[in-house]
Amino acid sequence: MFGEYIDSHNHMHALNWDEWELLGTTGMRAAVLSCGNPHLYREVWDEAPGYDDIMRFWEGPVEMIRALEAQHFIQIRCAVGISSMTRVSDWENLLEEMPGFLEDESVVALGEIGLDPTQYFSLTWPMEEQTTCLEAQAELAKKYDKPIILHTPTPKKSKDFLGDVAVQADVPPEQIRLHYMQKDLEIIRKTGFDEAKVAVDHTDATTVGHIHEHTRAMCAVSIGSALRPLQPAQVIEWVERFGPDRIMLNSDHLGYRPIDILSVPKTLRAMRNAGLPEEAIRKVSFENARKFYNLAL
Ligand SMILES: [Zn+2]
Numbered sequence: 001m002f003g004e005y006i007d008s009h010n011h012m013h014a015l016n017w018d019e020w021e022l023l024g025t026t027g028m029r030a031a032v033l034s035c036g037n038p039h040l041y042r043e044v045w046d047e048a049p050g051y052d053d054i055m056r057f058w059e060g061p062v063e064m065i066r067a068l069e070a071q072h073f074i075q076i077r078c079a080v081g082i083s084s085m086t087r088v089s090d091w092e093n094l095l096e097e098m099p100g101f102l103e104d105e106s107v108v109a110l111g112e113i114g115l116d117p118t119q120y121f122s123l124t125w126p127m128e129e130q131t132t133c134l135e136a137q138a139e140l141a142k143k144y145d146k147p148i149i150l151h152t153p154t155p156k157k158s159k160d161f162l163g164d165v166a167v168q169a170d171v172p173p174e175q176i177r178l179h180y181m182q183k184d185l186e187i188i189r190k191t192g193f194d195e196a197k198v199a200v201d202h203t204d205a206t207t208v209g210h211i212h213e214h215t216r217a218m219c220a221v222s223i224g225s226a227l228r229p230l231q232p233a234q235v236i237e238w239v240e241r242f243g244p245d246r247i248m249l250n251s252d253h254l255g256y257r258p259i260d261i262l263s264v265p266k267t268l269r270a271m272r273n274a275g276l277p278e279e280a281i282r283k284v285s286f287e288n289a290r291k292f293y294n295l296a297l
Helices: 017-025 051-072 091-102 127-143 173-190 208-214 232-242 263-273 278-292
Strands: 005-010 028-035 075-080 107-113 148-150 198-200 218-222 247-250
Touching: 005 218, 005 247, 005 263, 005 278, 017 028, 017 051, 028 051, 028 107, 028 278, 051 075, 051 091, 075 091, 091 107, 091 127, 107 127, 127 148, 127 173, 148 173, 173 198, 173 208, 208 218, 208 232, 218 232, 218 278, 232 247, 232 263, 232 278, 247 263, 247 278, 263 278
Parallel strands: 005 028, 028 075, 075 107, 107 148, 148 198, 198 218, 218 247
Antiparallel strands: none
16 A cells, blocks of 8 residues: 655646546545646747747646546646746736736645756747746745745756757756755745745755755655656655655656656655654655645645
């Protein structure tokens, strides 16, 4: 028996029916969908998505939630954001639409957002503009009292239809994640947003210590993507070293690259096998996410 869990960040709106059923029958009680990214699907973009595109990416999952919950018995909530992973045009107009979503009870967070040195589909987004857009979104999160899911960039390799996304930044690849996380947090802090309501996502060995020792943020661990080959043993070591109070698991599942569909249940099984206390397992796989997003479960 795997045990129940909350997937605190994924893009399972890009997955198919059978995958939802598999997740629902192997312990997923709730999930938070990060909405707004055009690169989740197996589609090619030759120009930057704009107002109509991003509105569709936000509205689609929000409108689908009720049907999906009833069909798969998983509580689904959404996060909406203007991500820097792909360049977005008309983002100023999209900012004006965000309050309507943030007031919706099915939207529990703003995100995923965060500076990124490279964009998919070779559609480069100047850093100054990304910075302005990030700051404006942090202001909205503060005003509407919603937590932030903070994306941290993965040093990427060129990939067929996603365009040239190899790192071109001045920062060495092994420092990319920490470097941009610090820049993001600086921008977010300036707005007066409560740092404890930031989930710094895609934690790796370069950021886990910094998040615990120098910030009050939640440490979100993405375990289900082939792009970040993170093993359950690494997560177990982090929970033992830093304690379970500020770590929460997610799969970050999406539709355009290989995923391990059962990564979260497998990690629960490995934590149990390693002898972690049940209370610690419950915190990192369920309780921390429930409290962070204020979910009624
Ligand atoms: Zn994501």
